[in-house]
Amino acid sequence: MVQLRIALAQINPTVGDLEGNCGAIADYARRAADDGAHLAVFPEMAVTGYSVEDLALRNGFVAASIEAVHRLAERLAADGLGRLPVVVGFLDRRVGGSAPFGQPAGAPQNALALLHGGAVRLVSAKHHLPNYGVFDEFRYFVPGDTLPVVRLHGADIAFAVCEDLWQDGGPVAAVRAARAGMLITLNGSPYERGKGGVRLDLCRRRARETGAAIGYVNMTGGQDDLVFEGDSLVVDAHGELVSRAPRFEESLHTTDIELPEGPDEADLPGEAGGFRIVRHTVGGRPGAPAPARAPVLTPCPDPLNDTGEVYRALVAAVRDHVHKNGFASVAVGADGGAGAALTAAIAADAVGADRVHALVMPGPGAREEALNAAEKAAAAQGLAVRVRSVQGLVDAYGAAVGSSSDAAALGAQARGGLVAALSRQEGHLVLATGDKTALAIGAAALHGDHAGAFAPLRDCWRTLVEDLARWRNARAASEGAPDPVPAECLTPDGVPAAVDGGAADAAADADPRVLDALLEAYIGTDKGVHDLAADGFAPGLVRRAVRLVDRAEHRRRAYPPGPKITKRALGRDRRLPITSRWG
Amino acid sequence: MVQLRIALAQINPTVGDLEGNCGAIADYARRAADDGAHLAVFPEMAVTGYSVEDLALRNGFVAASIEAVHRLAERLAADGLGRLPVVVGFLDRRVGGSAPFGQPAGAPQNALALLHGGAVRLVSAKHHLPNYGVFDEFRYFVPGDTLPVVRLHGADIAFAVCEDLWQDGGPVAAVRAARAGMLITLNGSPYERGKGGVRLDLCRRRARETGAAIGYVNMTGGQDDLVFEGDSLVVDAHGELVSRAPRFEESLHTTDIELPEGPDEADLPGEAGGFRIVRHTVGGRPGAPAPARAPVLTPCPDPLNDTGEVYRALVAAVRDHVHKNGFASVAVGADGGAGAALTAAIAADAVGADRVHALVMPGPGAREEALNAAEKAAAAQGLAVRVRSVQGLVDAYGAAVGSSSDAAALGAQARGGLVAALSRQEGHLVLATGDKTALAIGAAALHGDHAGAFAPLRDCWRTLVEDLARWRNARAASEGAPDPVPAECLTPDGVPAAVDGGAADAAADADPRVLDALLEAYIGTDKGVHDLAADGFAPGLVRRAVRLVDRAEHRRRAYPPGPKITKRALGRDRRLPITSRWG
CATH class of the missing domain: 3.40.50.620 (HUPs)
Incomplete structure (x- = not known):
């Protein structure tokens, strides 16, 4: 087993404020490193804020988002944080950048990036695009078709974005075949009365289905007519709740967890369920495991008395x-x-x-x-x-x-x-x-x-x-x-x-x-x-x-x-x- | 050849006013019959108005729309109009009525119905769902997968809804294989500066591609922040403009057109391009052809001086x-x-x-x-x-x-x-x-x-x-x-x-x-x-x-x-x- 310290950075980005958001990411990455974390993960679209709405259709804004992610990787390294793997949500475009008539112009994607050693090492885009309730993502994005898996000090961690956790099939269904020990999802999941309980139930179920521990990082704060509640959490591979962040406030939510060592690379599939598995390896075995700490476990409110x-x-x-x-x-x-x-x-x-x-x-x-x-x-x-x-x-x-x-x-x-x-x-x-x-x-x-x-x-x-x-x-x-x-x-x-x-x-x-x-x-x-x-x-x-x-x-x-x-x-x-x- | 008189009813429906809209449809059907038309076609969603937005997700409203179409068919027959085939746009639901998570609840469809002899004879749903600009149809509808063809007094007329004409592929691409002599599309196409010229060019191109004459009927009037311009028109199978209705006013736009007789039914495909072809036959050969009249041809404004x-x-x-x-x-x-x-x-x-x-x-x-x-x-x-x-x-x-x-x-x-x-x-x-x-x-x-x-x-x-x-x-x-x-x-x-x-x-x-x-x-x-x-x-x-x-x-x-x-x-x-x- 590999003992890891995972930092879920529950931040409050502002739509369009790339500089301010990247500044907040750098601050939280510093705090995560100071806290001995092996990995820091930020919410969906943390670089741009959520929801960017029709900004996604402006090439200039997409280009600025991509540029900001590369500058962020360099900045983290310049700040002495190049050894900490950082995963952020951002606005990307599909390689090729074109989409058929009727799909969003410029092929924008709701993506995540792994930043490490001063560079962007891995990029993958959300597959399931929610288009109901407060969401209109078919309007703004084209779907991704990969499952990213990072071998972190010997343990395999898969990543996905928000809706991919909620819908059956898709990249999350491929996690078991990919034999990852943990799945971390980046979320911009708006508050709705009573949603907290549903979210935990979902994470528990996905843990049992995938055989992987689940990390869930959500943004917090208000943006126009949406409110994000945070409520970031970790459940283990048996579906037991390990830690839970407070709601409606910014928080660096750090959890120690033991993960199985990843299988021999020769035994790993390159594809599962129609999703190409993209991999990246960070570090060898970790030096000294961080001294384990008791997890933060914020009680969730009673949904009937909310x-x-x-x-x-x-x-x-x-x-x-x-x-x-x-x-x-x-x-x-x-x-x-x-x-x-x-x-x-x-x-x-x-x-x-x-x-x-x-x-x-x-x-x-x-x-x-x-x-x-x-x-x-x-x-x-x-x-x-x-x-x-x-x-x-x-x-x-x-x-x-x-x-x-x-x-x-x-x-x-x-x-x-x-x-x-x-x-x-x-x-x-x-x-x-x-x-x-x-x-x-x-x-x-x-x-x-x-x-x-x-x-x-x-x-x-x-x-x-x-x-x-x-x-x-x-x-x-x-x-x-x-x-x-x-x-x-x-x-x-x-x-x-x-x-x-x-x-x-x-x-x-x-x-x-x-x-x-x-x-x-x-x-x-x-x-x-x-x-x-x-x-x-x-x-x-x-x-x-x-x-x-x-x-x-x-x-x-x-x-x-x-x-x-x-x-x-x-x-x-x-x-x-x-x-x-x-x- | 078969000489037909086609009435395109460019009406101004009100969202949600099923009774008022069906009343207008009955009035215009009467005028079409009085004018000797062999067919009257109404715009996309004429029964409900456009855009119904989240009303599409209310089962009660979908049920009311379906019910209204059946009552309309009976009313037309009771009014002595049962012999006139009438095609209307309405809000339907897919048979079965369920949709996977992430698709619109209740599987609503943007559909058309053929009313004849007091009953609904044929139903088909829009395939391409626009989701850009002022449109959000992925939010509201699930796509259809059929191409309806009506044999009218010996000539074959195919039907489609709005976006199906604009996008390549889909049911319109199947019209040539279906060997229809005419394609009529029902539209709720909002005004946008300079769109008139684009629309005509599209109809001309589709005529050449399908080998069929094109009839285009659009609603008119304002609804919330949309304005529909009308501009209903007919082009012949060579792509030549035959007739064009005035813009921004209600109009019964009647055009005489000669169509080829449909092929032997045994020679017709049941499927084309992945679309099941659904057929219905109305009447035998027409009794006496209506005395042909010169078509209405409203000049279109110069798009550079609009x-x-x-x-x-x-x-x-x-x-x-x-x-x-x-x-x-x-x-x-x-x-x-x-x-x-x-x-x-x-x-x-x-x-x-x-x-x-x-x-x-x-x-x-x-x-x-x-x-x-x-x-x-x-x-x-x-x-x-x-x-x-x-x-x-x-x-x-x-x-x-x-x-x-x-x-x-x-x-x-x-x-x-x-x-x-x-x-x-x-x-x-x-x-x-x-x-x-x-x-x-x-x-x-x-x-x-x-x-x-x-x-x-x-x-x-x-x-x-x-x-x-x-x-x-x-x-x-x-x-x-x-x-x-x-x-x-x-x-x-x-x-x-x-x-x-x-x-x-x-x-x-x-x-x-x-x-x-x-x-x-x-x-x-x-x-x-x-x-x-x-x-x-x-x-x-x-x-x-x-x-x-x-x-x-x-x-x-x-x-x-x-x-x-x-x-x-x-x-x-x-x-x-x-x-x-x-x-």
């Missing part, structure tokens, strides 16, 4: 959306509702309370108690809070529009406008506070008090918003701190106020939990009008809710983006059911 | 976005710029001038001459125009924000807010007036005077906006009408005002034509910073423009959708170059 994980995902999404887009601070309109208070709490945890600018805005449409609740929340969170009346704005709007009949709606709009005006002046990113329920039924208005540039709660039902608030309050209580979302904000007085005509009727008289259950059944599953009625929802409510969902489509498409945490996010590019026309 | 075609595409996009989303009217902030005046002119042509509500809004940031130009434009267009000062709003914003230093920016924001407030009250859809140049460099602000829910000029460079305005003025002049975009709006005084911090520096001192050329080279092609400098653009301008484009990404993603008219639209879901990080 509220805290959702919260952490939203914090990561906000933090990285703010920073990766060059902002240092955010602004939120604090209306006393659970959505606004929770958004502010998430933002405070993401960028620091002193960088969250809350505006409490008295005036038409705002109840005294709600304003008090908003102030109480802002004080509890330690936000930079200001109180500014919108009465003057409402009067001015009313005078200009020539009506004062919808003062509450004008108040909502004035609040959205005031937050935007202040943010433009002071350079904040405006967080929109609309939630999934409001978005579904059309109550999240483009120009109202839910306006903004990034919507952290976009994929959270109103009931989940309340659950998240209670979870965050409980954490505050355990720290002796006051409730960041005071009970006054949580009063279950219905769904968010309808600020733009037409959304009120189905919402106003429905219990929020019933409405959310109905919307989840309708949008989150495949249920139609008749199924919903059969499930016991009042037919009148079903009819009205479905009609609202249908009518709100243009609003959803115009509403700002936010992190996806479910399979059925109300994406701006993914059409919703429009059952009122066919159900 | 400004009028772009204009018509934008009119169709606005008309259908308004109506398909349940609105009857629009509102536009008239700031005296070319973008706003052109947007209003497009809207007036789309929904009628009396349904376009223009607001002229004096106050900070608006020059007297610009306001006069805006009023002149609105008067020339016959809009419902109102003048409302934003001074009160700016004062109120200034008082609430605690600053009067950025009065112009507050004025811009107040204008956006006022249009929104008025529209909410009166039920208009707000048209955003930002153009591609403003969007590229970050000058189209989410909360400013370019705000709105649909952005007609989203994919039009500032220079194209001016060209479109001049084209529309020329048309008005030819009708003896005043300029809808008066010369005062066209003063080339630079790119749109930067209303949100940071966008001004590169824009302010650059000639708009130079800036647009630079942005087109950078975004529309694959040029990087060094290429642009080599092309003669001032290195300082290149650097600043590229940095602005990079920094504006979060704004582009949050900006409302608009019609795509180029391959490199600034889509919200397609990442732009971010060269300042790697170029």
